[in-house]
Amino acid sequence: MLNPMDSVVAVNGRRYEVCPQHRAYRIPVAAEMLQLSRASVYTMIRSGAIRAVKFGRDWRIPAIEIERLLNGRPNPVETDEAS
Secondary structure, eight states: OOOGGGSEEEETTEEEEOSTTSOEEEHHHHHHHHTOOHHHHHHHHHHTSSOOEEETTEEEEEHHHHHHHHTTOOOOOOOOOOO
């Protein structure tokens, strides 16, 4: 869960709130928060390094995914060990 003290991120003088009220971010905002180019974010989405959801023609990155990336936590890998 998000800690209220960790929910504000400052990037290039702008403050972003990473909180449950913002369930997902558009690519340009997420790219700026992560200090990546938009092209890099799209590449990372295609490779599976960033989990994202497509709404119509637009992609959204969930707030929990932004938090994971900012905190440097690894991407959980789903394994099929039951088979």
